[in-house]
Amino acid sequence: IEMSSPSLKTGAYILIGVGALTMLMGFLGCLGAVNEIRCLLGLYFTCLMLILLTQIAAALVIYFHKETLKVELSDIVVDLIKNYDPSDEDKRNLQDAWDYVQTQIGCCGWIGAREWENNEILRNKSNAEYPCSCSNRSKDLVEGRGFCSLEDPVNGTATYADWPVHEQGCMDGVEQWLKDNLGIILGVCTGVAVVELLGMILSISLCKNIHSEDYTKVPKS
Structure with a gap:
C-alpha cells in the first residue's frame, strides 16, 4: 500500500472495511437467527445491502475509470521495476x-522487457543479468525471483534484446487473462450477488415471521 496511488489505497481500505463488516455481519446474522432477535436480523439485512451496493459501486468505478486506473497501476509497476532489489526485505x-x-502469465515488465534496463542494479552490472521471473527457460524459473546471470554477454555487457526472456509485457498479458477468464469472473460475481440477495430475502422473511408470532402470542381480551 505504501507504493500505491491514492485510488488504489482507497480501494484497499474499502476492501479491508468490507471484510471487517462481513465478519461482523455474519456474527450478527447468526445471533439474530438463533435467538430470533428482530433488530439484529434487521441490522444483518442492512449490512448485506450495504455490501452489495459497495460491490456494485466498485464495479462501476472500475468500468468508468479503467483508463485512469491503468495509468496509475503502470506508474506503480514501473517504479517497482526501477527499484527492484532482491535483498530489500521491506x-x-x-x-x-x-x-x-x-x-x-509469461510476461516481462509492464509494457515490455526494456523497462528492466532502468533497474538500478542491472544498470550497474551492464545488463549482464536479467530478472529470473521473466525468463523463458524453465531452469531459471526454479528460483523464480531475483536476477539470473547471462551466460555469454559480449564484452561483459548486454541489452534487454540479449536476455532469454518473454517479449510480451504484463499489461497485455493481464488484459488477455481477463478476457480469457471473463466468463468465470462474471459467474463468480453473479453467484456472490445471488447469495447476498438470498440472505437479504431470508433475513427479512424471518424478521416478519418473528413479528407475526409476537402478535399471535398476545392474549385476546
Whole structure:
C-alpha cells in the first residue's frame, strides 16, 4: 500500500472495511437467527445491502475509470521495476507478488522487457543479468525471483534484446487473462450477488415471521 496511488489505497481500505463488516455481519446474522432477535436480523439485512451496493459501486468505478486506473497501476509497476532489489526485505512481499505475475502469465515488465534496463542494479552490472521471473527457460524459473546471470554477454555487457526472456509485457498479458477468464469472473460475481440477495430475502422473511408470532402470542381480551 505504501507504493500505491491514492485510488488504489482507497480501494484497499474499502476492501479491508468490507471484510471487517462481513465478519461482523455474519456474527450478527447468526445471533439474530438463533435467538430470533428482530433488530439484529434487521441490522444483518442492512449490512448485506450495504455490501452489495459497495460491490456494485466498485464495479462501476472500475468500468468508468479503467483508463485512469491503468495509468496509475503502470506508474506503480514501473517504479517497482526501477527499484527492484532482491535483498530489500521491506519490499519482499510486493516484489514476490510481481515475480509471481511475470512467472504465471509469461510476461516481462509492464509494457515490455526494456523497462528492466532502468533497474538500478542491472544498470550497474551492464545488463549482464536479467530478472529470473521473466525468463523463458524453465531452469531459471526454479528460483523464480531475483536476477539470473547471462551466460555469454559480449564484452561483459548486454541489452534487454540479449536476455532469454518473454517479449510480451504484463499489461497485455493481464488484459488477455481477463478476457480469457471473463466468463468465470462474471459467474463468480453473479453467484456472490445471488447469495447476498438470498440472505437479504431470508433475513427479512424471518424478521416478519418473528413479528407475526409476537402478535399471535398476545392474549385476546
